Amino acid sequence: MSSSALSASTHRPLRALLVKRGTMALAPALVALIIVGAVTNEAFLLPANWITILQQSSVLALLVLAESLVLISGKFDLSLESTVGLAPMIGAWLVSDASLGGSGLLWNPFVAIAVTLLVGVVIGVINGFLIMRLRLNAFIVTLSMLILLRGITLGLTSGKTLYDLPTAFTYLGSAVWLGIPASVWISGALFAVGGGFMRYHRYGRAIYAIGGNAEAARAAGIRVERLTWVVFVVASLLSALAGLLLSGRLGAVTAQQGSNLIFTTFAAAVIGGISLNGGKGSLLGAVAGVLLLGIVTNILTLSQIASFWIDATFGAIILVAQCLNRLTGGERSQD
Amino acid sequence: MRSDSETPIPAKSAVLARNLWKRFGATQALSGVGLELQPGEIRALVGRNGAGKSTLVSLLTGLVKPDEGEIIFQGEAAPRTSEPDLWQRRVACVYQHPKIVPALSCAENLFLSECMRRRRLVSWRAMRREAHEVLEKWGVDIDVDAAAGTLSVGQRQLLEIARALMRGSRFVILDEPTARLNGKEVEHLFAHLQTLQANGVAILFISHYLEEIFSLCQTVTVLRDGQKTLDSALQDLTPEMLIEAMVGPGTRVSGASSKAAASPGSGPESTPIQARAAPPDSPADPAQLEVRDLTCRGLFEDVSFEAHAGECVGITGLVGSGKEALGEALAGLKTWNAGSVHLGTHSLPGGDVAFHNRAGIGFVPQDRHREGLVLGLSVAENATLAVTDCLGSLGFVRPSARERLATRMIQLLGIKVASPAEPVSALSGGNQQKVVLARALAREPRVLVLIQPTSGVDVASKETLLSCVRQVAAAGAAVVMISDELDELELCDRVLVIRSGHLTREFERPFSPRELVAEIEGVTL
Numbered sequence: 001m002s003s004s005a006l007s008a009s010t011h012r013p014l015r016a017l018l019v020k021r022g023t024m025a026l027a028p029a030l031v032a033l034i035i036v037g038a039v040t041n042e043a044f045l046l047p048a049n050w051i052t053i054l055q056q057s058s059v060l061a062l063l064v065l066a067e068s069l070v071l072i073s074g075k076f077d078l079s080l081e082s083t084v085g086l087a088p089m090i091g092a093w094l095v096s097d098a099s100l101g102g103s104g105l106l107w108n109p110f111v112a113i114a115v116t117l118l119v120g121v122v123i124g125v126i127n128g129f130l131i132m133r134l135r136l137n138a139f140i141v142t143l144s145m146l147i148l149l150r151g152i153t154l155g156l157t158s159g160k161t162l163y164d165l166p167t168a169f170t171y172l173g174s175a176v177w178l179g180i181p182a183s184v185w186i187s188g189a190l191f192a193v194g195g196g197f198m199r200y201h202r203y204g205r206a207i208y209a210i211g212g213n214a215e216a217a218r219a220a221g222i223r224v225e226r227l228t229w230v231v232f233v234v235a236s237l238l239s240a241l242a243g244l245l246l247s248g249r250l251g252a253v254t255a256q257q258g259s260n261l262i263f264t265t266f267a268a269a270v271i272g273g274i275s276l277n278g279g280k281g282s283l284l285g286a287v288a289g290v291l292l293l294g295i296v297t298n299i300l301t302l303s304q305i306a307s308f309w310i311d312a313t314f315g316a317i318i319l320v321a322q323c324l325n326r327l328t329g330g331e332r333s334q335d
Numbered sequence: 336m337r338s339d340s341e342t343p344i345p346a347k348s349a350v351l352a353r354n355l356w357k358r359f360g361a362t363q364a365l366s367g368v369g370l371e372l373q374p375g376e377i378r379a380l381v382g383r384n385g386a387g388k389s390t391l392v393s394l395l396t397g398l399v400k401p402d403e404g405e406i407i408f409q410g411e412a413a414p415r416t417s418e419p420d421l422w423q424r425r426v427a428c429v430y431q432h433p434k435i436v437p438a439l440s441c442a443e444n445l446f447l448s449e450c451m452r453r454r455r456l457v458s459w460r461a462m463r464r465e466a467h468e469v470l471e472k473w474g475v476d477i478d479v480d481a482a483a484g485t486l487s488v489g490q491r492q493l494l495e496i497a498r499a500l501m502r503g504s505r506f507v508i509l510d511e512p513t514a515r516l517n518g519k520e521v522e523h524l525f526a527h528l529q530t531l532q533a534n535g536v537a538i539l540f541i542s543h544y545l546e547e548i549f550s551l552c553q554t555v556t557v558l559r560d561g562q563k564t565l566d567s568a569l570q571d572l573t574p575e576m577l578i579e580a581m582v583g584p585g586t587r588v589s590g591a592s593s594k595a596a597a598s599p600g601s602g603p604e605s606t607p608i609q610a611r612a613a614p615p616d617s618p619a620d621p622a623q624l625e626v627r628d629l630t631c632r633g634l635f636e637d638v639s640f641e642a643h644a645g646e647c648v649g650i651t652g653l654v655g656s657g658k659e660a661l662g663e664a665l666a667g668l669k670t671w672n673a674g675s676v677h678l679g680t681h682s683l684p685g686g687d688v689a690f691h692n693r694a695g696i697g698f699v700p701q702d703r704h705r706e707g708l709v710l711g712l713s714v715a716e717n718a719t720l721a722v723t724d725c726l727g728s729l730g731f732v733r734p735s736a737r738e739r740l741a742t743r744m745i746q747l748l749g750i751k752v753a754s755p756a757e758p759v760s761a762l763s764g765g766n767q768q769k770v771v772l773a774r775a776l777a778r779e780p781r782v783l784v785l786i787q788p789t790s791g792v793d794v795a796s797k798e799t800l801l802s803c804v805r806q807v808a809a810a811g812a813a814v815v816m817i818s819d820e821l822d823e824l825e826l827c828d829r830v831l832v833i834r835s836g837h838l839t840r841e842f843e844r845p846f847s848p849r850e851l852v853a854e855i856e857g858v859t860l
Contacts (some may be wrong), residue, residue, distance in 0.1 A: 201730050
């Protein structure tokens with residue numbers, strides 16, 4: 001498909017190409033940001049700084065991957081940010097001593113990791129059941145789950161932070177492989193796998209079809225409910241993994257871990273060209289969205305701008321990105 | 336006209352439309368149609384699908400501006416289409432699906448636009464009192480406090496009519512009001528309409544049920560292909576003349592007298608299903624598709640028929656007859672309550688599109704935008720959506736394999752497209768429909784089920800689509816064509832008529848369109 005897409009696009013103005021390819025649309029912005037960063041701060045281009053950017057983006061990247069899958073299938077999942085907190089909290093609670101706020105069960109950390117991921121799967125199954133089987137509204141269901149899961153996270157340790165976790169539990173989040181943090185490798189690899197799957201696997205294409213027109217997908221023999229349900233499960237599983245990596249990096253699980261992360265997640269996905277209406281956008285574009293936000297944060301931090309302004313900048317970036325989309329005739333914006 | 340004698344002497348027509356023309360893109364929807372209703376007249380508007388009825392209604396209700404021609408209400412020229420408020424005070428149309436707000440009370444629905452216009456604050460007491468008065472005046476027995484959503488379909492229609500009359504309109508259009516009513520509700524509606532008639536309200540009544548038209552209306556206008564073919568008092572007409580005006584003179588299918596057609600006046604189920612006279616396959620051949628006593632409660636019942644290899648079977652009936660549901664059941668979109676569907680020796684489960692598709696059923700759904708296409712995806716992806724399992728190993732789709740298959744389908748169906756990667760949304764309606772057919776044919780089905788495959792498609796694409804269907808049948812597949820277009824039914828070897836969920840009669844080719852339409856409409860000639 002790619003070869004003919006290129007040959008077809010040579011007939012078209014550059015604008016159409018940019019609109020069509022979510023990734024390309026952000027390339028000029030990324031280049032501009034890198035120039036700005038290099039000019040304003042000499043430390044910006046150092047490899048160590050780039051590793052910092054990547055590491056700080058890796059957790060967000062996993063969440064964006066998860067949310068992108070759900071958005072492409074035409075649904076919504078707000079509860080991901082609470083899964084980021086609850087899943088590793090349960091894992092940490094199982095391995096921690098009672099004196100530190102844990103359960104005192106002192107489970108094997110590897111089992112605890114498995115339980116952490118399993119918590120993600122269970123949350124996804126519940127979301128999928130409520131939304132696809134009971135046909136409840138995805139926004140309300142996942143908003144309720146967001147609140148409920150956060151409440152459980154707080155209640156489990158009475159709001160305490162669990163620290164002093166076993167090395168095995170924090171390994172993935174803190175290890176460095178070949179000079180690059182393991183979490184970056186993991187996020188990168190999962191994005192590569194996810195991108196290839198969505199582009200070249202029949203179920204990946206089916207998810208695009210479901211998001212584009214669920215009725216047409218059903219009439220073409222795609223099992224819409226089942227597949228969307230699986231997407232919810234995968235998204236929650238990825239969030240649990242993101243939570244594990246985050247706890248590993250920080251060496252602790254706070255009861256507020258992941259709080260408010262869902263806004264940044266949506267921001268990155270939308271900036272990266274994932275349509276909130278479903279069926280449109282590429283994971284490569286979503287990566288570009290994550291990188292863009294990561295670089296902006298980095299530049300602002302290096303320039304020692306107060307962190308309050310970072311939030312304001314994010315909001316402004318989303319609005320500007322959407323306006324540009326509309327002005328360039330982008331079909332990706334909401335209609 | 337009968338109503339002439341009843342109207343006051345300075346007879347100003349309730350509505351007078353002259354020489355209306357309307358073109359949408361390539362289709363000339365209306366060509367010089369005129370219409371006149373006197374106060375207290377009930378006129379029927381009749382025509383087959385696509386004859387221009389809905390265009391005429393849109394023009395008469397001010398939704399669409401005519402290219403040419405004029406509309407006059409009670410001697411005054413019609414307002415401009417930019418002023419829906421003024422139109423609402425002159426004419427109202429009650430559609431099949433009532434336009435009310437279900438969660439609000441009847442009183443609120445009555446005054447919805449009024450209280451927006453007149454008052455700053457809503458006086459609930461005054462509104463309820465006035466609503467009560469309005470309903471009483473027009474003889475509608477409904478509780479003003481009931482939520483409109485809890486009313487029956489018939490009551491909602493009466494509420495809508497009352498709302499129109501309250502706004503001052505003395506001309507009401509009813510668009511197939513009886514399609515969703517039971518016998519008693521129809522009687523009630525008709526009694527109500529006759530009261531309105533006595534009060535000088537003019538009513539344009541659209542229906543497919545000719546018997547109703549003869550019992551209710553005094554005059555009739557018949558449209559065919561955007562032109563008026565008949566305008567007369569009903570008492571001078573027979574059902575046969577009406578159908579002739581709808582279908583057109585002469586015999587469009589060669590040799591119009593067939594065995595089935597030679598038994599006029601026969602009731603339902605009078606023509607036994609006969610063996611084909613000279614089938615290409617020997618009668619001993621098992622049927623490609625065998626449907627036995629298939630029942631989908633509330634949609635169709637005890638439907639049995641067969642389709643042989645190389646045969647094209649048409650299924651036709653009115654809107655709501657269950658023909659679309661039958662097609663969807665065959666495709667696996669619906670489950671059934673009883674009966675069986677066999678494809679060769681395989682038994683099909685129902686409710687599993689993927690299984691049916693793999694077993695050998697190709698399906699062209701009714702509405703290409705709703706069920707046929709994913710508009711954001713490319714032509715290649717849409718064409719291969721149902722066969723992604725055959726385009727690579729381990730479930731991966733090889734782009735080259737997809738492109739090869741898509742290119743073959745594009746050539747086969749003559750789809751006009753720059754490249755298979757082009758988004759399907761960029762195509763014309765006809766070419767989009769070809770993509771839907773390509774999707775249905777991608778697995779080389781043994782049975783092809785089509786629902787209204789050429790609706791809203793230009794003439795050239797229609798020809799291509801139908802000739803392709805013919806080729807598929809000639810290549811040995813069985814075709815089930817669910818349609819109410821004569822052009823589509825003409826290519827069928829047999830046509831089964833379904834009415835209220837039951838197969839009533841079978842026509843063998845060549846059949847007479849008039850006989851067929853009479854059977855569809857449920858009148859005896």
